[in-house]
Amino acid sequence: xxxxxxxxxxxSLTLIIGWVFCLATLSGAQAPELREQLVYGLSVFNGxxxxxxxxxxxxxxxxxxxxxNNAISARITLVYFWPITGxxxxxxxxxxxxxxxxxxxxxxxxxxKTLEKEDNSRYYPEGYYGEACLLYKGEEARAYFExxxxxxxxxxxxxxxxxQAQIEYEKNFNDFLEEIKERREAGEEIEKEEIEExxxxxxxxxxxxxxxxxxxxxxxxxxxxxGHYKIRLRAEDGTIVQDSEKDLVLFTCRREGGTGYGxxxxxxxxxxxxxxxxxxxxxxxxENTLYFNPFIQDEYNELYYNKLEDPQNRGREEGWKWVxxxxxxxxxxxxxxxxxxxxxxxRLPYYVEQISGPELGYEIVEFDPVKMxxxxxxxxxxxxELASTLQKTSYEINMEKEEGELFQGGKREIRLVRKEKxxxxxxxxxxxxxxxxxVFVGRRRLKS
Amino acid sequence: xxxxxxxxxxHTMKALAKRDLYSTLSSWGIYITTxxxxxxxxxxxxxxxxxxxxxxxxxxxxxxxxxxxxxxxIISFYLAxxxxxxxxxxxxxxxxxxxxxxxxxxxxxxxxxxxxxxxxYFVVVLFFLVYFWGVSLLTNMGFSSRLGKAxxxxxxxxxxxxxxGLFISSLTKKMRNSIIWLIGVLILFLAVEVGQxxxxxxxxxxxxxxxTYLSDTLSVVSRGANxxxxxxxxxxxxxxxxxxxxxxxxxxxxxxxxYSVILLVLSISILKxxxxxx
Numbered sequence: 001x002x003x004x005x006x007x008x009x010x011x012s013l014t015l016i017i018g019w020v021f022c023l024a025t026l027s028g029a030q031a032p033e034l035r036e037q038l039v040y041g042l043s044v045f046n047g048x049x050x051x052x053x054x055x056x057x058x059x060x061x062x063x064x065x066x067x068x069n070n071a072i073s074a075r076i077t078l079v080y081f082w083p084i085t086g087x088x089x090x091x092x093x094x095x096x097x098x099x100x101x102x103x104x105x106x107x108x109x110x111x112x113k114t115l116e117k118e119d120n121s122r123y124y125p126e127g128y129y130g131e132a133c134l135l136y137k138g139e140e141a142r143a144y145f146e147x148x149x150x151x152x153x154x155x156x157x158x159x160x161x162x163x164q165a166q167i168e169y170e171k172n173f174n175d176f177l178e179e180i181k182e183r184r185e186a187g188e189e190i191e192k193e194e195i196e197e198x199x200x201x202x203x204x205x206x207x208x209x210x211x212x213x214x215x216x217x218x219x220x221x222x223x224x225x226x227g228h229y230k231i232r233l234r235a236e237d238g239t240i241v242q243d244s245e246k247d248l249v250l251f252t253c254r255r256e257g258g259t260g261y262g263x264x265x266x267x268x269x270x271x272x273x274x275x276x277x278x279x280x281x282x283x284x285x286x287e288n289t290l291y292f293n294p295f296i297q298d299e300y301n302e303l304y305y306n307k308l309e310d311p312q313n314r315g316r317e318e319g320w321k322w323v324x325x326x327x328x329x330x331x332x333x334x335x336x337x338x339x340x341x342x343x344x345x346x347r348l349p350y351y352v353e354q355i356s357g358p359e360l361g362y363e364i365v366e367f368d369p370v371k372m373x374x375x376x377x378x379x380x381x382x383x384x385e386l387a388s389t390l391q392k393t394s395y396e397i398n399m400e401k402e403e404g405e406l407f408q409g410g411k412r413e414i415r416l417v418r419k420e421k422x423x424x425x426x427x428x429x430x431x432x433x434x435x436x437x438x439v440f441v442g443r444r445r446l447k448s
Numbered sequence: 449x450x451x452x453x454x455x456x457x458x459h460t461m462k463a464l465a466k467r468d469l470y471s472t473l474s475s476w477g478i479y480i481t482t483x484x485x486x487x488x489x490x491x492x493x494x495x496x497x498x499x500x501x502x503x504x505x506x507x508x509x510x511x512x513x514x515x516x517x518x519x520x521x522i523i524s525f526y527l528a529x530x531x532x533x534x535x536x537x538x539x540x541x542x543x544x545x546x547x548x549x550x551x552x553x554x555x556x557x558x559x560x561x562x563x564x565x566x567x568x569y570f571v572v573v574l575f576f577l578v579y580f581w582g583v584s585l586l587t588n589m590g591f592s593s594r595l596g597k598a599x600x601x602x603x604x605x606x607x608x609x610x611x612x613g614l615f616i617s618s619l620t621k622k623m624r625n626s627i628i629w630l631i632g633v634l635i636l637f638l639a640v641e642v643g644q645x646x647x648x649x650x651x652x653x654x655x656x657x658x659x660t661y662l663s664d665t666l667s668v669v670s671r672g673a674n675x676x677x678x679x680x681x682x683x684x685x686x687x688x689x690x691x692x693x694x695x696x697x698x699x700x701x702x703x704x705x706x707y708s709v710i711l712l713v714l715s716i717s718i719l720k721x722x723x724x725x726x
Contacts, residue, residue, distance in 0.1 A: 267503045279692065280509045281590060286502035319691050392588055413590075421586040422497045428582045429486035432575050436479030443474055 032080035038099060038243045039079065039090055043071040043122065043219065044308055047253070047298055047323050049133030050122050055311040056088040057243055063307040066226040066250040069135045071120045071219035074099035074233050074244060087312045099233060101241060103220040105248070106230040113224075114234075119216040121145050128212040141216045148213035158206035165203035172200040224250045253298040253323075259399070259409035260322050264291040264381060266364060269352055275412050276322035282414045287388040291350065291364070291381035292333055294399055294410065295324035331399040331407055333382035342395070345384060349377030392416040457556045464552070464560030465567065468534075472568050477526065482575050485522035489515035489579070497587060510594045510690060512580055517686050520602040521679065523572050524609040527565050528630060528678070531613025534561050535719070536626040554719040558614060562712060565610040566603075573599060597689050601697070604704035605682035611711035612678040618715040618722070637677040644670045681707065 040055040045068040055062050056079050064070045075098060078091040105113040121141035123134045136144050176199060183190060222231075233244035260276035266289030275282055276297060282290075302319030315321075335343040349367035367377040384397070395414040399407035472478055492515045500506045535558075538544040547557065576599055584591040613630065620626045647663035674680045681704045688696035 263505065263507075265503075265505055267501075273505060273507050275507050277509065277692070279592075279594065280507050281511075281592075283500050283506045283508065283511070283589070285497075285500040285504075288503055288505060290505065316691070318688075318693060318696055320693075394588070394590070415588055415590055417497055417500060417589060418587050419497050419500065422494045424586050425490035425493055425583060426487065428579060428586065429483055429490050431578065431582075432479045432482035432486065435575075436476055439473060439479075440476070 032082065034078040034080050034091065034094075036076060036095070037079045038241065039075055039077055040246065041073040041075050041092075041219075042311070043120075043135070045070055045135070046305075046308060047300070047325050048131045049124075050135055051309055053310050054090050055246065056090070058088060059246075059307075059311040061247040061249055061307070062231070062311065063249045063251065063304045064222060064224075065308065066224065066252045068223060069120075069137060070222045071135060071137075071217075072103075072222060073117075073217070073219040074101070074103075074241070087310075099235075099241060099244075101233045101235040103222075104232050104234055105222070105224065106232070107227070112229075115220040115222065117218040118221055120219055120221055121216045122214045124212040125210075127210055135221075137221050144213045145216055148209065148211065151209035151211075155206060155208050162203055162205050169200055169202055176200055222248075224248075226250050226252055249304060251301060251304045253300050254320060255299040258297045258299060258322060259328070259407060260295045260297040260324055261397075261412060262293040262295060262324065264293070264379065266290065269362070269364060269379075274322075274324075276324075278409060278411060280412070282412060283417055284386055284414060285417055285419050286386075288384075288386040289364075290384045290386070291379070292345075292384060292397065293379070293381045294328040294331065294333075294407075296326045296328060297322040297324050299323070328399065328407070329380075331401055331410075333384070334396075334398045334400050334406075335384055336396050336398070337391075337393070343384070344400075345382045347380055347382055349380045350383070351375060352378040386414070386416070390416060392418045456551055457553060460551050460553070460556040461560040461563065464547075464557060465563040468561065468564040469567050472530070472564065473571065477530075478568060478572065481523055481526040482519075482572055485519035486575075486579055488522060489519045489583075492518060493583060493587070493589070497589075509692075510592060510598070511589055512583065512591070512595050513598045513686060513689065516576065516580065516595065516598050516602065517682065519576065520606065520682055523569070524606050524679065524682070525634075527569060527606060528609045528613040528634075529627065530568075531561065531565055531610045532616045532626040532630040533623045534565075535614065535617035535715075536620050537623045539621055540623050555716045558618070558712060558716045558719060561614055562607075562610055562708075565613075566607060569603065569606045569610075573603065576602075594689055597697070598686060601685035601689065601701065602682060604701050604708075605678070605685055607708045608678035608681045608704050608711075611708040611715070614715045615711045615718075618718040634677075634679075637673050637679070640666060640670050640673045675707075678707070 037057045039057070040062060042053045042055065042062070043050050044053070045065045047065070054075075054077075062072070075092070075096055077097070078095045079088050080091065081087075082089045103115040104111045105115065118137055119141045120135055120137040121144055123136055123144050124130050124132065125134070126132050180190060180195065227250055229248040229250065231244075231246050231248050233241040235241050258276070260274060263273040263275060263282070265271075265273065269291075284290075299320050299322050301315075301317065302321045303315035303317040305321055305323060306313035306315035329347055331347075333345040333347075334341050335345065350364050351367040351372060353363045353365055354361065355363050364378075367375075393416065395416070397410075397412050397414060399410035401407055493512075496506075496511055535544070538547070544557075580595060581591055583589060616630050616633070617626050620629055644663070644666040647659065647666060674684075681700060685697065685700045685704070688694075688700055
């Protein structure tokens with residue numbers, strides 16, 4: 001009995017140790033392999049603002065917009081492959097070594113430009129989270145950063161003053177309450193108007209600077225006309241830095257000033273849809289609440305633009321994509337059926353309110369600055385409600401600048417599909433057999 | 449004299465095409481294949497409609513183009529098979545020899561077969577128009593001009609498939625061999641495409657040198673296969689429509705015509721060289 005027990009314990013121990021070793025091996029296999037690489041760090045113009053990224057060794061080409069300032073920098077870092085996204089990731093926090101030298105730009109085999117590193121800063125006029133962004137270089141970059149630092153210093157000064165004022169206010173307020181209390185205890189009748197008049201006023205907190213400027217960094221600022229180029233890094237000793245040669249494609253938009261729509265479906269407000277091309281149709285089936293956000297858009301080569309946003313993205317060179325550039329705000333959205341206008345919709349701010357419950361977990365309500373003084377609207381848009389009573393047919397949306405004047409390219413079709421008829425599709429499939437049967441019977445009759 | 453010969457050839461071609469077309473339309477094959485292709489389309493469309501939830505939306509330019517693509521592939525495969533066995537069957541049965549004793553030449557024979565298959569597809573196009581019009585009426589999905597463009601593209605792509613089938617048929621003597629060859633070649637095209645997709649999905653730095661070499665080789669083979677495979681002309685045409693790229697669309701139609709002409713000329717010359725028993 002004892003031997004059996006001992007064997008059981010031994011067996012269990014072996015199992016546990018084996019399992020632990022197995023886990024260790026598995027976790028070892030999952031550890032990514034880090035490789036030291038020369039990469040190009042990017043801060044490139046994307047039509048709206050600037051986007052960051054890096055070009056690993058596996059990518060031969062860098063795509064940039066023509067005639068715009070784009071900042072790139074050569075760095076030695078650790079790169080590893082991340083299977084979940086299927087992309088290489090740079091570990092800049094572990095290793096971020098700047099590569100010294102000058103950047104040569106070649107057209108064919110001829111060096112057409114030699115770029116030195118220069119100071120550059122990104123200026124966000126609507127704040128850090130705003131999409132609009134400008135790139136300043138040299139003296140201008142330093143001046144803008146100083147302006148920002150000045151604004152920050154001023155803000156901190158105002159904060160200190162505000163805090164002092166707040167302390168004073170609290171003291172005055174307490175004194176005021178004390179005084180009122182004493183006078184009331186002394187049997188004095190105090191008028192409401194007097195209280196309101198004499199009550200200390202709370203100081204208003206200062207607003208932080210609306211704009212944001214990044215500290216100047218030293219990068220190569222590339223601004224080239226449309227075309228294909230090559231870049232390479234020449235080290236201080238005159239040699240070409242290994243793995244620094246890349247092809248450079250400078251491109252621009254094919255068409256500009258188009259009209260596109262961002263659509264927020266009411267049932268999934270975080271996953272927006274786009275209806276950028278007039279040939280795209282919006283299919284709906286039942287009761288829908290849609291928030292339309294019209295945009296001015298430019299059309300770019302799909303591959304070039306995807307690679308500009310992230311050099312590891314994929315795309316089709318023969319494909320084109322619309323990119324939303326600027327929101328259209330001063331229009332009215334028309335919802336119509338044929339010639340008849342069913343609704344005129346104005347742009348309103350909306351707030352997404354989190355609610356508890358098993359359903360969506362949120363509710364989109366119209367933003368009311370009086371009822372929500374300490375909040376900001378989540379988004380703005382044109383709310384279209386498709387009622388379940390609407391006839392299952394085709395509708396249109398369009399934009400109106402002023403009464404009767406339509407916005408060019410703003411027309412889109414909304415089709416309410418008849419889902420309940422889907423089962424009839426199989427019956428419709430039978431009709432070739434019916435034709436076959438007619439032919440067969442006809443032939444038999446002819447023969448007889 | 450030459451004019452008379454040409455007139456005779458055209459007459460023969462017409463007679464052959466008419467005879468075969470009548471035979472094809474009188475058999476159940478084309479109706480059953482079209483029915484199967486429509487069932488597949490209906491399945492896709494039902495899923496599409498099912499994916500539009502009650503309170504949700506779906507944005508698409510051409511929801512009917514994909515079902516059309518699938519239907520065309522199924523029908524193309526049937527027509528390829530029909531073309532592939534057409535010559536070899538008549539060789540096998542000895543009918544070809546009998547025909548060639550008459551005023552039938554290699555070119556009128558091959559072109560007759562080609563015209564018959566194209567006319568058969570025109571009948572299928574009529575079915576397509578009725579079916580997709582019916583779908584549009586039932587579900588309100590809309591019969592767009594892009595669907596019309598896709599149907600037009602399919603005619604040129606099917607022309608490639610038919611020429612490819614005839615080419616295979618002209619190479620083989622036995623009907624069985626034609627079918628094996630056709631299926632074998634199509635599987636090879638598919639294997640190249642799938643293999644390349646798998647290898648492309650692997651991270652560049654992590655694959656062994658053998659796999660890198662294989663990937664590069666497959667990439668070259670795939671590029672070639674894209675020009676040889678008749679089905680790739682259809683997918684390229686549909687892609688051009690979805691990209692709204694008229695230049696690519698026109699170019700694809702031109703390539704389809706060139707492809708069909710080359711394969712028809714090759715089939716005629718092979719039949720001439722090999723003879724009716726070869």
